[in-house]
Amino acid sequence: MQFDKLIDNFDKEHLLHPYTSPLMPLPALKVTSATGCCLVLSDGTALIDGTSSWWCALHGYNVPELNAALAAQLSRMAHVMFGGLTHEAAVALGKTLLGMVPKGLQRIFFVDSGSVAVEAALKMVLQYQLAQGSSEKCEIASIAGGYHGDTWNAMSVCDPVAGMHRLFKPLLPIRYFAPAPRCSFDDPWDEQDFAPMQELLQRRRHSLAAVIVEPVLQGAGGMRFYHPQYLRCLSEQCRTYGIKLIVDEIATGFGRIGRLFACEYAGICPDIMCIGKGLSGGYLPLAAVVTSEEIAQVLGHYAPQALMHGPTFMANPLACAVSNASCRLLLASPWQERVSHIEAQLKSLLYPLCSVPQVAHVRVLGAVGVVETYRPVKMREAMERLVSMGVWIRPLGRLLYVMPPFVISSAQLQQLCEAIAVVVQDPELFA
Numbered sequence: 257m258q259f260d261k262l263i264d265n266f267d268k269e270h271l272l273h274p275y276t277s278p279l280m281p282l283p284a285l286k287v288t289s290a291t292g293c294c295l296v297l298s299d300g301t302a303l304i305d306g307t308s309s310w311w312c313a314l315h316g317y318n319v320p321e322l323n324a325a326l327a328a329q330l331s332r333m334a335h336v337m338f339g340g341l342t343h344e345a346a347v348a349l350g351k352t353l354l355g356m357v358p359k360g361l362q363r364i365f366f367v368d369s370g371s372v373a374v375e376a377a378l379k380m381v382l383q384y385q386l387a388q389g390s391s392e393k394c395e396i397a398s399i400a401g402g403y404h405g406d407t408w409n410a411m412s413v414c415d416p417v418a419g420m421h422r423l424f425k426p427l428l429p430i431r432y433f434a435p436a437p438r439c440s441f442d443d444p445w446d447e448q449d450f451a452p453m454q455e456l457l458q459r460r461r462h463s464l465a466a467v468i469v470e471p472v473l474q475g476a477g478g479m480r481f482y483h484p485q486y487l488r489c490l491s492e493q494c495r496t497y498g499i500k501l502i503v504d505e506i507a508t509g510f511g512r513i514g515r516l517f518a519c520e521y522a523g524i525c526p527d528i529m530c531i532g533k534g535l536s537g538g539y540l541p542l543a544a545v546v547t548s549e550e551i552a553q554v555l556g557h558y559a560p561q562a563l564m565h566g567p568t569f570m571a572n573p574l575a576c577a578v579s580n581a582s583c584r585l586l587l588a589s590p591w592q593e594r595v596s597h598i599e600a601q602l603k604s605l606l607y608p609l610c611s612v613p614q615v616a617h618v619r620v621l622g623a624v625g626v627v628e629t630y631r632p633v634k635m636r637e638a639m640e641r642l643v644s645m646g647v648w649i650r651p652l653g654r655l656l657y658v659m660p661p662f663v664i665s666s667a668q669l670q671q672l673c674e675a676i677a678v679v680v681q682d683p684e685l686f687a
């Protein structure tokens with residue numbers, strides 16, 4: 257396969273891609289179709305997808321049930337504004353979602369991306385505290401090593417030091433960070449792990465409006481799994497101090513790490529949950545803020561008596577229809593079995609890589625497998641090697657990781673893992 261032939265010159269000269277140079281961009285391979293767990297490139301090469309297109313494509317690509325739901329909705333209407341109007345697609349999706357999220361969450365605010373869900377959630381807690389007469393409660397805390405999106409306030413709660421947004425730090429609102437949890441998912445719980453957050457909450461109890469965290473799995477900020485007891489402590493202490501808890505389930509939601517939502521591992525119900533990514537099964541941009549009746553009541557009773565937010569494409573009917581079909585397909589599928597099967601296979605094929613000199617750590621939870629190396633991967637060279645082996649995996653610094661569609665076959669998953677093994681055993685592919 258010739259890598260250069262897969263690149264579109266117009267694209268290279270005029271279209272900007274995420275997190276890459278406008279002048280010397282990483283190659284963007286041209287995809288002509290995608291079906292099942294395979295992406296088909298312009299020269300006919302099929303790549304097994306290890307990314308689910310950034311956590312989204314739970315059921316793979318070109319899924320008949322989702323295509324049908326989208327076509328049916330399209331034949332009725334593509335879009336109407338959500339201000340003053342509603343439609344069956346939003347109502348049906350709302351009903352489905354309420355059957356999935358923790359019982360205490362009753363109110364849903366649809367938006368068009370995960371970052372915007374985080375923005376709306378932060379506005380919601382600030383308005384809530386104001387409405388309560390607690391105007392001094394206007395600060396936000398989080399934990400280091402997190403990732404919550406790329407818009408302004410979402411950036412402000414991402415990891416402040418190693419995160420991809422440190423460039424903007426001087427311009428971002430000040431947030432308060434506890435160190436990232438150290439106790440990992442399978443470790444015995446260590447009380448000390450929560451101590452720094454406990455101290456932060458106690459010290460800033462009069463000024464904190466909310467804490468926002470990714471539950472159990474910190475994704476793009478480092479792909480680390482932490483102990484659910486941390487969340488349990490956080491939930492209890494937030495309640496004690498009247499601080500709202502926002503869990504960002506945008507990456508972890510919809511079964512990815514073995515529970516429908518990661519906060520189920522801790523048995524907690526947050527005040528606000530942000531969902532996105534897997535919500536639409538990877539078809540259309542849709543995300544949501546799901547919150548409690550209590551927050552809705554407080555927002556509704558005090559001026560301005562409304563959440564001051566309303567995206568143009570809020571609750572887009574096409575996105576809602578396909579998301580509802582995706583959620584229903586997920587619930588009707590043996591997803592727990594599939595995810596635990598993927599987990600077992602990832603463990604058996606990736607854990608042995610611990611003994612490779614280049615490898616610092618290997619971790620697996622649910623349908624997420626991570627190989628952390630000591631040195632950063634040379635992106636261009638590693639990508640070229642991975643593609644030549646017929647897989648689509650996108651390394652991130654010192655991380656090679658996969659989160660495949662749940663419908664991946666054992667043979668396909670094996671090919672993904674073998675490709676990772678080849679990369680980590682080649683010192684030439686590391687800086």
Ligand SMILES: *Cc1c(COP(=O)(O)O)cnc(C)c1O
Binds near residue numbers: 404506
């Ligand atoms: C991807 C992600 C976001 C941002 O979602 P976008 O749809 O890219 O704006 C926020 N939080 C987490 C945990 C994510 O993984």
